[in-house]
Amino acid sequence: LSFTPTIISCQPTTTTTSPSPLFASSVNDVTSESIQELNGRERITITLPPFAAMNQRDACQYPSVLHHLHIQSLLSQEEASKACQMAHDFAASTGRWLKPDSERHQSYATCDFPVEDCETLQDFLDEVDFDGRLFKSLSDLYNIEMEDLSYLDLFVAHYQAKTDNNDNPQIMDRLEAHRDGSILAFSLLLNSPDDFEGGGTFYEALRDVPPSFGVLHAGGTIRPQKAGDAVMHCGKILHGADVVTSGSRTVLVGFVDVSERCQRPGVLSEACKEWGRVDVVKYRFERQESKGHQGWLSNNSKFFHGDASSSAVKGFLPALQGVIRRNNPELCRRRRLEAEDVLLRNILLPSEERSNDVFDGDISILDINFEDDPSEA
Ligand SMILES: O=C(O)CCC(=O)C(=O)O
Numbered sequence: 001l002s003f004t005p006t007i008i009s010c011q012p013t014t015t016t017t018s019p020s021p022l023f024a025s026s027v028n029d030v031t032s033e034s035i036q037e038l039n040g041r042e043r044i045t046i047t048l049p050p051f052a053a054m055n056q057r058d059a060c061q062y063p064s065v066l067h068h069l070h071i072q073s074l075l076s077q078e079e080a081s082k083a084c085q086m087a088h089d090f091a092a093s094t095g096r097w098l099k100p101d102s103e104r105h106q107s108y109a110t111c112d113f114p115v116e117d118c119e120t121l122q123d124f125l126d127e128v129d130f131d132g133r134l135f136k137s138l139s140d141l142y143n144i145e146m147e148d149l150s151y152l153d154l155f156v157a158h159y160q161a162k163t164d165n166n167d168n169p170q171i172m173d174r175l176e177a178h179r180d181g182s183i184l185a186f187s188l189l190l191n192s193p194d195d196f197e198g199g200g201t202f203y204e205a206l207r208d209v210p211p212s213f214g215v216l217h218a219g220g221t222i223r224p225q226k227a228g229d230a231v232m233h234c235g236k237i238l239h240g241a242d243v244v245t246s247g248s249r250t251v252l253v254g255f256v257d258v259s260e261r262c263q264r265p266g267v268l269s270e271a272c273k274e275w276g277r278v279d280v281v282k283y284r285f286e287r288q289e290s291k292g293h294q295g296w297l298s299n300n301s302k303f304f305h306g307d308a309s310s311s312a313v314k315g316f317l318p319a320l321q322g323v324i325r326r327n328n329p330e331l332c333r334r335r336r337l338e339a340e341d342v343l344l345r346n347i348l349l350p351s352e353e354r355s356n357d358v359f360d361g362d363i364s365i366l367d368i369n370f371e372d373d374p375s376e377a
């Protein structure tokens, strides 16, 4: 794959403040207005390569704004260091980093705590207007009104190398590839990159992209170069946390949802269906293999009452070549990434198609007089 990521450094410029287009034809089209407001902090943008073939029915031709990952400082190094200290103090007094929180994150549990549980950290982030900085950046970069963005979760996660002198098997040193529950997400490094080796956020779609600019490393892993830098991305891009091989890495992670009025209905469920089909490929192969690829008689009698001898109940399931052909890890990876690319092209509606009928929280109560209800009599 000879794809080179698009990388730009956004220094403060005198760009006009025209609204950013939904689907920027190049990352340079994304307005840098907010970047100037953030004290001219540098931003690096990396664009995922295309995986799906061009399809005229796609709402947007590659790349859409969601194909871009942005690395940008959202806290100064001093602010990040203060926040990190607060997080450590809280975790030390509660033991929250000693075992994965599988109640809050059922499938991909991390050793973490929600920011709202730690008053000092919450107050500090409020004081520096962290939410304002983040939402303004996400709004400009992904062309979504600030009012359409909301937190689904905001937490501090801690990864620690599994070394000989660490006897807690529960600590976490990595996070397997997954997709977040939200459309947007970010991961902000709170401690110094000098505190650990390995780590970083990896993206399956960047796996074969050559390393560059000191932030993109082999295997598609992004490692910000200083504390306070965040990687912002679409949460539906397959990603995870690379293994920390020494020291520890502390990150502030946020899942940011986008109002339904900005999303094209059906796009997420279509992608989920395809990911689900790929997920069962291995299982179907293993089941067929266990029958020697000969086919087998289904035994559905447990689902039927009555005549369990009918041919509808005991059907012959033939072995299929397709089950064997599809059981190819590289093919499965491509199918997942193709569906991801199609989702990125289609999920956001252009501004003019976003409905203004937002539910304003005003509930009208139907005029039911219980006293007149005959059933009460
Ligand atoms: O540690 C990271 O950079 C990624 C964390 C993440 O993806 C998650 O918690 O969902």
Ligand SMILES: [Fe+2]
Pocket (backbone or CB within 6 Å): 178, 179, 180, 185, 239, 240
């Ligand atoms: Fe994630």
